[in-house]
Amino acid sequence: MRAGVLLLALACAGCSPAGNRSPPPSALAVVLPIDFPVLEGAVPMPRPADDPWLIALWESDRQGSAAFDFYTVALPAAGYGVIGLYPGGEVALIRFVAEPGVIWQVVIHGAADGRVAIEVRLDRP
Secondary structure (H helix, E strand, O other): OHHHHHHHHHHHHOOOOOHHHOOOOOOHHHHOOOOOOOOOOOOOOOOOOOOEEEEEEEEOOOOHHHHHHHHHHHHOOOOOOEEEEOOOOOOOEEEEEOOOEEEEEEEEOOOOOOOOOEEEOOOOO
């Protein structure tokens, strides 16, 4: 009987106004495919726990447009359909189809240590 009351209480907790809010998307549940292209020499970095949109993070010593140029070719070659290219000075972005109906982004920008940060992110507006 006690277990039934606990299950009922848990079910009702999901019905409360606070329970109706959608949780933020979490990249922790998203796994980067083993064959996802990675810029040669890029070093994997730990993902900050407070960024639920981030799937993977690398840093590279290759400056300029090297990472952007690499991903504009490597993503389609690996079977990812590019749907938007946004080169920029401070930040460059590539939107691509990770799987049917799912869009991810590669975001390239300067890192705090002077290197180049390369992020794979869940798409966001």
